[in-house]
Amino acid sequence: MSSPPAVSTSSSTPQASFSLWRIAVPAFGPSLLFGIGEGAILPIVPLTARELGASVPMAALVMALIGIGSLLNNIPASMITMRWGERWAIVAAGAWSALGMALCVWTSHLGLFALGCFMVGMSQAVYNLARQSYMSEAVPVEYRARALSTLGGVMRIGMFIGPFLAAGAVHFFGLMAAYVLGIVAVAGAAILGARIPDLELPPAPPGQAAPPGQAAPARPTIVSTLRDHRRVFLTLGIAVTLVSAVRASRQAVIPLWADHLALAPSVASLIYGMAGGIDMLVFYPAGKVMDQKGRRWVAVPSMLIMGLAMLLMPLTTGAATLLVAALAIGFGNGIGIGSGMIMTLGADHSPRHGRAHFLGVWRLMSDIGASCGPALLSFLAGSLSLAAGIAVTGGLAFAAAGVLAHWIPRRTPGHEA
Incomplete structure (x- = not known):
């Protein structure tokens, strides 16, 4: 072939x-x-x-x-x-x-x-x-x-x-x-x-080409990537960890709160499915907004909407009000994380040489957040109450929105933010 x-x-x-x-x-x-x-x-x-x-x-x-x-x-x-x-x-x-x-x-x-x-x-x-x-x-x-x-x-x-x-x-x-x-x-x-076209390797960055008679510069490593991009990992990387924690927790809060309200399992499944449907419908429009207006226009509203919906969820008293909160969570997730926000921010800040190492660390931070979010929700629900756990998760979403608003560059590659 x-x-x-x-x-x-x-x-x-x-x-x-x-x-x-x-x-x-x-x-x-x-x-x-x-x-x-x-x-x-x-x-x-x-x-x-x-x-x-x-x-x-x-x-x-x-x-x-x-x-x-x-x-x-x-x-x-x-x-x-x-x-x-x-x-x-x-x-x-x-x-x-x-x-x-x-x-x-x-x-x-x-x-x-x-x-x-x-x-x-x-x-x-x-x-x-x-x-x-x-x-x-x-x-x-x-x-x-x-x-x-x-x-x-x-x-x-x-x-x-x-x-x-x-x-x-x-x-x-x-x-x-x-x-x-x-x-x-x-x-x-x-x-x-196997049919994906190969990528042409980009030329060496200016100043990294080897002078005549000298060895070529060392290939990027995980250690050099962590060192060279530590500022990004300690700023936007923290935001990505928070975002992933909120995203993973959302999958648990809807069925758990439905059970708290004594809703039938079929009703809980329907509410969860409708929230997932909204999530899947908005990924492309959100990506287009990020390309044309800038990453902030989607990243920050996404977290604010999810945070507000989670703070209001403990106040819901039945299927109708829970459905409204769940749809808001699905919409917020769909325009943000569901629209590839984490992947896009990682791509924006990754170097062309050693990109895979950068994205490996980036995805590790995201997965750590996704693991810790539900664990924190479980701990708070067991030690305080489910309502407190959901509210704290909403607070994490607001914290993520603040970090994203501060650290996402105003100038996004390809256009003015």
Whole structure:
């Protein structure tokens, strides 16, 4: 199979010569298939663990191993991407995920099943970093937010479709059919990823070219990346950690508060689903606003809306008022985090040389926030009350809005903010 033609990474690419539609299949197709694959198995993992003899807490831990695998492998993912390039990292992530799912299918041992889930999480880290790094290079800065918001939106659409396809497969062929569907989807993502055009390496930055007779400058490392970009990590990086904590917590506050109000599970599911629908509908318009008006126009309102909705949620008394708060949370998440805000800010501040290392640290900070947010909510709900935990999460959203407003540059790449 011949290699696809290289894509120029020049940031001066004329807007008139670029179209997101032209790269839609190779760039967004793997995300859709990867999302379908993961969405197909996620609802089935705890059920399979229970069938293999796990207790309820152990089944929850096995499910958590997917997220833990992603968290622990952000830095190794950056090394893989720097070593092999974005295209082959995407291919390797699809293949590794397929192997992990295959292990889940063909083992009857709970420990090996847990290992397969951890492998799926590892592949998440590699795939998410490689796709972000690729799009950050391949797309002109004038289209960056739209491209990254579409990338994240397509992945979420895939994860929305996956459980429905898996439900049909499980109904006709049994529980393991969900994993077979997942294997087919992620293997398809790897095959399609192999057709992604290679990136042309940018020239060395001014002043870094080696003088005649001297060795070339050292390649960026994780340590040098942390040192050179510590100011960004200690400012916007902290904001990203807060944003991710709020985003992860939102998935728990809606069903938990619905249960507190003694709503029927079907009603709680409907409210949660409607909030998710709003989230998926607004990712592209929000990305366009970020490109045309600036990152602040979306990032700050997103956190303010989510913060206000969470502060008001403990005041809701029934399904109607909870639905209003949930829709506000979904809208706030959709225009911000759901529109690729974290990925876009990471791409804006990442260096062209050593981009994968920067994004590896960036994604690690995001995943730390996503892990700590629900843990903080659980601690506060247990020690104080659920209402207090939700209110504190809303306060974190306001804190994130303040940090974002202060540290997002007024001048965004490609236009005046």
